[in-house]
């Protein structure tokens with residue numbers, strides 16, 4: 458078999474043998490948290506502030522990022538759960554200042570490329586930036602001001618964060634962090650997608666498996 462064709466086939470095999478959960482993990486739906494739990498390392502093989510462990514996607518959230526669960530379901534009534542018609546499940550993410558600065562960072566040390574996107578429900582404006590380095594350092598690869606989108610009363614049956622739109626920041630190169638600049642509580646995020654670069658370990662194991670399978674067929 459021609460080497461190029463062999464590699465193409467190996468890549469296809471690698472893609473097919475990667476567990477679907479690995480791909481699904483690139484989208485963050487903020488489900489599985491306690492209400493008002495800090496997300497922290499729950500998507501990086503660790504836990505949130507209340508012990509919730511979601512997966513190991515290598516994405517680290519500053520202490521300023523919290524999960525809020527729809528109060529219709531959790532009966533944990535409060536404006537943290539004042540959401541309706543969430544794009545995915547019943548949990549969403551919000552920022553709350555715990556450091557004295559209206560600024561939060563989400564770090565992806567292994568990098569991501571192509572674009573960052575998320576659904577949002579905003580009562581106030583905020584700014585999202587994508588950076589080439591961790592901690593909001595390096596080159597600014599993309600920036601987006603999220604403006605308030607229309608919110609109406611009722612629905613779900615309760616929840617004033619009930620209008621959701623998709624925000625997308627396309628960029629070139631590899632990014633390692635996303636920053637949020639804005640006020641507390643009043644912007645909710647759900648179904649956030651970092652378009653993660655596949656974990657080197659998972660990709661190489663898949664590719665190796667494909668190549669081994671090809672060699673055995675010869």
Ligand SMILES: [Ca+2]
Pocket residue numbers: 527529540541542543546547613
């Ligand atoms: Ca709901």
Ligand SMILES: [Ca+2]
Pocket residue numbers: 527528529538539540541542612613614615616
């Ligand atoms: Ca609701």
Ligand SMILES: [Ca+2]
Pocket residue numbers: 486487488543544545546547548549647648
């Ligand atoms: Ca959700």
